[in-house]
Amino acid sequence: MKSKRICIIGAGLSGLSLAWKKENLGHEVQIIEAASRVGGVLQSKCLEGYLLDYGANSLSLRFQDTYDTLFQMGVMDHAIDADSITNKRFIVRNGKLVALPLNLPSFFLSSFLSPLGKLRLLLEPFISKGNQNAKESVASFISRRLGKEALDYAANPFISGIYASKPETLNLANSFPSLYQLEQQSGSIFLGMLKKGNKRKRIPKTRLISFPKGMCQLTELIASSLKKTSIKTEESVIAVEKTLSNWRISTVSITGEKSVFECDEVISTLPIQKSINIDWKNLNAAENLSDLHQVTHYPLSLAYFGVDREKIKHPLDGFGFLVPEKENLSILGTLFSSTLFPQRAPNGKVLLTTFVGGERRPDLALATEDVISEVVREDLSKLIGLQGKPEFFHLKRWMQSIPLPDDKMNFRKQAADALSQGNEGLFFSGSAFTGVSLPNCIDSD
Numbered sequence: 001m002k003s004k005r006i007c008i009i010g011a012g013l014s015g016l017s018l019a020w021k022k023e024n025l026g027h028e029v030q031i032i033e034a035a036s037r038v039g040g041v042l043q044s045k046c047l048e049g050y051l052l053d054y055g056a057n058s059l060s061l062r063f064q065d066t067y068d069t070l071f072q073m074g075v076m077d078h079a080i081d082a083d084s085i086t087n088k089r090f091i092v093r094n095g096k097l098v099a100l101p102l103n104l105p106s107f108f109l110s111s112f113l114s115p116l117g118k119l120r121l122l123l124e125p126f127i128s129k130g131n132q133n134a135k136e137s138v139a140s141f142i143s144r145r146l147g148k149e150a151l152d153y154a155a156n157p158f159i160s161g162i163y164a165s166k167p168e169t170l171n172l173a174n175s176f177p178s179l180y181q182l183e184q185q186s187g188s189i190f191l192g193m194l195k196k197g198n199k200r201k202r203i204p205k206t207r208l209i210s211f212p213k214g215m216c217q218l219t220e221l222i223a224s225s226l227k228k229t230s231i232k233t234e235e236s237v238i239a240v241e242k243t244l245s246n247w248r249i250s251t252v253s254i255t256g257e258k259s260v261f262e263c264d265e266v267i268s269t270l271p272i273q274k275s276i277n278i279d280w281k282n283l284n285a286a287e288n289l290s291d292l293h294q295v296t297h298y299p300l301s302l303a304y305f306g307v308d309r310e311k312i313k314h315p316l317d318g319f320g321f322l323v324p325e326k327e328n329l330s331i332l333g334t335l336f337s338s339t340l341f342p343q344r345a346p347n348g349k350v351l352l353t354t355f356v357g358g359e360r361r362p363d364l365a366l367a368t369e370d371v372i373s374e375v376v377r378e379d380l381s382k383l384i385g386l387q388g389k390p391e392f393f394h395l396k397r398w399m400q401s402i403p404l405p406d407d408k409m410n411f412r413k414q415a416a417d418a419l420s421q422g423n424e425g426l427f428f429s430g431s432a433f434t435g436v437s438l439p440n441c442i443d444s445d
């Protein structure tokens with residue numbers, strides 16, 4: 001195969017993973033990154049002895065091919081596994097933390113659903129298949145197949161935990177393609193899961209991993225595994241121009257210096273809200289650019305509390321908890337960060353990471369630090385018996401947190417395909433196209 005000169009825009013997890021694959025295929029890769037560091041959303045910060053993750057807090061490793069890629073990148077030697085107690089996850093029901101069942105006996109004993117809600121869940125294999133509607137929302141699918149209570153007390157908190165959104169907003173086929181496929185192929189989620197089909201190979205046991213320096217170390221390790229790729233930081237791409245024979249990329253450095261270079265292929269892994277600022281020149285099918293940039297985001301704030309262990313009544317024996325909207329609390333949920341991984345808090349202290357805002361309360365994500373700190377303190381005092389004020393408080397605000405897999409994702413994916421077909425050597429990747437989970441960013445090609 002002829003070696004190509006490939007420009008990748010953005011050194012987040014998507015851009016770095018793509019660079020690793022292209023380099024291994026023998027191509028010459030140039031990554032351009034606007035920030036002073038690699039990693040994009042994956043940012044970790046050490047403050048007063050607490051280790052905070054601003055973006056993803058962990059990577060859920062399920063599939064063999066994702067593991068193999070990370071292993072070959074040399075990342076797995078540094079990975080640390082979450083404490084096994086964090087298999088336990090809580091939701092709030094009637095103002096109390098209720099552990100989610102981990103097996104069939106605990107499903108019958110758990111109070112996360114009422115007896116009627118559980119019975120409705122068990123009827124799932126007998127519910128007839130829906131129409132092939134690629135536009136169905138997650139809310140419609142879950143209430144149709146599993147019942148309204150499962151929507152309110154399982155899907156609603158789960159979606160706010162992953163996407164800071166609501167099941168009514170998300171498109172099922174875009175956000176949970178495997179659930180959509182299970183119904184289409186087997187007529188039922190449960191029966192489909194029991195069938196042994198042409199499934200992607202799983203690792204023996206799902207692993208939840210992070211790194212001693214936090215999640216930013218994942219992208220630092222991938223960057224250092226790149227042997228022939230050049231990474232330019234503090235350099236923003238401002239224009240991408242199709243020429244007669246290849247691509248011309250214009251950049252500007254943070255000191256204002258402009259430069260131009262040529263390449264055979266260009267892969268954008270830009271967040272959509274940044275892609276709008278690029279001057280895309282001489283493109284065929286350019287009428288698709290407006291659809292390419294269709295995206296829904298909500299603001300989200302992460303409130304970090306560092307607290308003396310004895311000031312919390314709850315044993316913090318799990319991953320954390322999620323709050324269903326029906327419970328009428330202010331927060332979306334809290335991670336027991338120092339239970340998840342060691343060395344996240346000084347001795348005798350705990351670190352809690354609480355999510356505020358999203359689609360449910362965008363106003364609250366934008367409130368002042370004092371307001372957010374107070375509503376978080378109030379809810380944590382009701383739910384886990386937090387006494388007094390935290391001795392450590394820090395806030396991270398994401399104005400445009402997560403590109404949602406709603407109906408707009410269909411528009412941007414179709415537009416990306418049309419632009420790639422019309423312009424040889426132009427590709428679009430990154431979480432807005434592949435899906436936001438870290439494995440999706442690693443596995444994309």
Ligand SMILES: Cc1cc2nc3c(=O)[nH]c(=O)nc-3n(C[C@H](O)[C@H](O)[C@H](O)COP(=O)(O)OP(=O)(O)OC[C@H]3O[C@@H](n4cnc5c(N)ncnc54)[C@H](O)[C@@H]3O)c2cc1C
Pocket residue numbers: 009010011012013014015032033034035038039040041042054055056057058059060235236237238269270271274300398401402429430431432435436437438439441
């Ligand atoms: C608060 C939060 C919590 C999350 N938690 C989890 C979790 O627990 N588990 C999980 O699996 N996922 C989680 N995610 C999602 C996951 O972190 C992201 O989907 C993923 O990191 C996105 O990576 P990316 O490379 O596609 O994009 P980005 O990380 O956004 O990278 C894009 C890069 O492009 C650069 N750039 C922008 N403009 C230019 C320009 N003009 N020129 C050059 N470069 C430019 C940016 O600086 C950036 O580095 C979370 C996301 C958020 C926001």
